[in-house]
Amino acid sequence: MKTKELYNSISTELTSLYDEQEANSIAFLLLEAILGITKTDCIVNTTLHVSLMKDREIKVAIEKLLRHEPIQYVLGKADFYGREFVVDANVLIPRNETEELVQLIINENKASNLKIVDIGTGSGCIPISLYLALDNAEVEAVDISEAALAIAQQNASALDAHITFNHFDILSGTPLPNQYHIIVSNPPYVTQNEKTLMRPNVLNFEPHLALFVEDNDPLIFYNAIVQHSKHSLYNEGRLYFEINENLGVEVASIMENAGFKKTRIIQDLNGKDRIVTGVMM
Numbered sequence: 001m002k003t004k005e006l007y008n009s010i011s012t013e014l015t016s017l018y019d020e021q022e023a024n025s026i027a028f029l030l031l032e033a034i035l036g037i038t039k040t041d042c043i044v045n046t047t048l049h050v051s052l053m054k055d056r057e058i059k060v061a062i063e064k065l066l067r068h069e070p071i072q073y074v075l076g077k078a079d080f081y082g083r084e085f086v087v088d089a090n091v092l093i094p095r096n097e098t099e100e101l102v103q104l105i106i107n108e109n110k111a112s113n114l115k116i117v118d119i120g121t122g123s124g125c126i127p128i129s130l131y132l133a134l135d136n137a138e139v140e141a142v143d144i145s146e147a148a149l150a151i152a153q154q155n156a157s158a159l160d161a162h163i164t165f166n167h168f169d170i171l172s173g174t175p176l177p178n179q180y181h182i183i184v185s186n187p188p189y190v191t192q193n194e195k196t197l198m199r200p201n202v203l204n205f206e207p208h209l210a211l212f213v214e215d216n217d218p219l220i221f222y223n224a225i226v227q228h229s230k231h232s233l234y235n236e237g238r239l240y241f242e243i244n245e246n247l248g249v250e251v252a253s254i255m256e257n258a259g260f261k262k263t264r265i266i267q268d269l270n271g272k273d274r275i276v277t278g279v280m281m
């Protein structure tokens, strides 16, 4: 069989669910992950032999994709900030907006030996990326999900990032274990009302524990984390939040009421309010 023929047949099957551009890029990802075939192989159109086992693997993957399972869960991996992270249904698939949060923290914090904690770490994408970019940072990460912590630990070991992971419920009132220069969090922030706007690949596959908050208390995590931060940030320590695009002003005012200064609401590359940050004085 020729590579182009295989690529075209996978892509065509996927267009029953995905638009053409998405179907094409998923087809490339599948071929690369399962057969080690690159885009160039497809362009050059080399001949290949696909074993029965690999053929079966491709078919199973296509079936999952056609049931709306995200490609990252099908392949068990996702790219984040230039690295590959293991993911499964216990962790949120890391998003581009979160890469922007990581980039901002790296740009604004050049000192050595910073103590950092990430609250609600999921796959560990935030603390691992920070640890690997900053000089000699001491990084901790917490999550309520033991299953997520196991994946985060696996990613940290694979990427040689020395992070301390702790099982911790940020809503419990128990204080954070230490004092920090930076507290960062991308907590659950999607309201139940917003469920209707979500695609089935997110709604039916990603962990609801990572996504949703109640409509009557959408800022529950922000309120709790701001209270923790008052006690657990050093003087001039910084808090960085990823936020629901509709709640930037509300998050900034929670921070200001708690004594944070220099609060900023920052937009993502799509022009949506996505990050709120401030300094504890």
Ligand SMILES: C[S@@+](CC[C@H](N)C(=O)[O-])C[C@H]1O[C@@H](n2cnc3c(N)ncnc32)[C@H](O)[C@@H]1O
Binding pocket: 091, 092, 093, 094, 095, 098, 119, 120, 121, 122, 123, 124, 125, 126, 142, 143, 144, 145, 148, 168, 169, 170, 171, 186, 187, 188, 189, 209, 210, 211
């Ligand atoms: C939106 S996800 C963020 C995951 C990861 N930091 C990222 O940016 O891809 C929120 C995370 O918060 C965790 N979480 C939910 N409730 C929590 C709680 N009460 N205490 C600590 N973590 C919690 C979830 O398990 C999930 O991993």
